Amino acid sequence: MSKEIIAKKAAVVDGIKDQFDNAVSAVVMNYRGLTVDEVTALRKELRDAGVKMEVIKNTYLRRAADLSGYKGLDELFTGPTAIAFSQEDVAAPARIVKKYAKQFDALELKGGFIEGKVATLEQLDELAGLPDREGMLSMLLSVLQAPIRNVAYAVKAVAEKGDESAA
Template sequence: MDKQKKIEVTGDIQKMMEDSSALYLINFSGMTVEEVEDLRGAFFKEEIKYRVVKNTLALRALRESAKFASFAEGLEEFLKGPTGIVFAGDDPVKPAKILKAKTEKSDKPKFKAAVIEGQLYGSDKLETLSKLLSKNEIIGAICGSLNSPVSGIVGSINAVIRDLASIIEEVAKKKNAA
């Protein structure tokens, strides 16, 4: 690869990093073409980008990245051997869920590391990351908890109206009987 091409690739990786909410590094060695295509398809379906690049170019892009430069040294040890970079979209947890599902079927791909919300996670943290709530799940939980007090108030108001209607009905029956 000539120098100009390396600069272009580094720039592309750096742009993807800036557009990502999280980065995941995986080892794809030993995967069949079918397994790689299946993984890429799962990522594509969730609007997650996945690239295989030379480790030296990935490290250079990390060092030049405004968002992830502080993690370049920490991630350098994981940039050995075949490495794929997963660029999370809006939901930083979604790639962990996909990787966990894939590694339950086989031991490939191997999770190396991730940077999420300013935190570096090593290879032993995939299980923990996959159990975190996704962005949509968190929004749903918040909406549910916000809706809960409103439902209680509506129920209380309905109960008061129902009780008032019952009292008026009883008073009307007593007046008609008298």
């Protein structure tokens, strides 16, 4: 193989390594059996959530994962493989891929990593069950409002009781 080809392949692996290094999470999936429309819909939803899905040669993925310190991912890179990287929302790739895997039997979640650690399928399922950022903020707001709401109800009850005794 010529030095030029080797340099090009090394540059590709370096680019993939950067994606591994910059991602907060990623999921590896088998997409064989999905139609073009189904893959397009999956890619669109992932892209809207800030997740980048790519189909990359398994040898490149193995080398980039090893260079990034993800030794446990090698066994996932067999057969037709797509990987979805997220640099912002940790749960987005797992949540979206799990949703589509329920919808389309052909899509299979193989594994991935979460914040620098190789994750099991069980961990990815747990992560997929978490609400998105807006849902979490809504839950937090509800929890913060509860004590104030309870105080307001108590003050209202005392005020109504005072009105009844005055009448």
